[in-house]
Amino acid sequence: MVKFVLVLKSSPRENGNSNTLAERVEAGAKEAGAVVESLMLHHMNIRPCDACDVCLDTGVCIIQDDMQQIYPLIEKANVIVIAGPVYWFTISAQAKLCIDRWYALPDGKLRDKQIGIVLTYGDTDLYTSGGINAIHTFESMFRYVGAEITGMVYGSAWEIGDAEKQPELMQRAYQLGQKLGIDQTTPG
Ligand SMILES: Cc1cc2nc3c(=O)[nH]c(=O)nc-3n(C[C@H](O)[C@H](O)[C@H](O)COP(=O)(O)O)c2cc1C
Secondary structure (H helix, E strand, O other): OOOEEEEEEOOOOOOOHHHHHHHHHHHHHHHOOOEEEEEEHHHOOOOOOOOOOHHHHHOOOOOOOOHHHHHHHHHHOOEEEEEEEEEOOEEOHHHHHHHHHHHHOOOOOOOOOEEEEEEEEOOOOHHHHOHHHHHHHHHHHHHHHOOEEEEEEEEEOOOOOOHHHOHHHHHHHHHHHHHHHOOOOOOO
16 A cells, blocks of 8 residues: 655745755655655645534534645545644644644544654753643644554754754654655565
8 A cells, every 4th residue: 555645844934944854754755655745834724713613513614725625635644744843832823723623524534544743943952942842732632533643753953954954863854754654554
């Protein structure tokens, strides 16, 4: 089975650090044989969940915006990679807007999907940066929906280009992509 990997990039910076690492994840996944589709959430029209709860009866979100093109990709994906910066000690608003709208996905739609996390932050470590809060949110969220976090890559990088200067971090991102992209159903 060829895996379909959906990469949701939540930085507004095209050449930002989390995008640079996400691109290494994509390269690793492609090398492992997966098909990859990547979206820049910042460029998309994604409105906040308005808690109308219509989706609880219908399984369909009534807000007509770019989430309508993302929902089928989420359903199709074997693997979802969420990449982005730490903003104000947690995940970025761009990521949160998209994730809140997953409320409309019927029960079980995210179950057993593999998840990859890519995070960058300006401070020196996971704790002072608040990256730990982002990770805690991801862990709670994916435990709740029954999806498996297969791997995470995170590191300190502030200016555009900082991630690229860290070969070991770049290599870890590539290896995460290989791990996510490989088809475990094929013997050998
Ligand atoms: C609005 C804003 C808030 C930020 N908040 C934090 C923060 O709480 N902790 C931190 O370590 N870095 C913070 N940063 C720095 C970014 O996390 C860091 O530059 C990151 O590498 C940006 O990712 P990107 O290059 O993919 O856009 C912030 C940056 C911005 C623009």
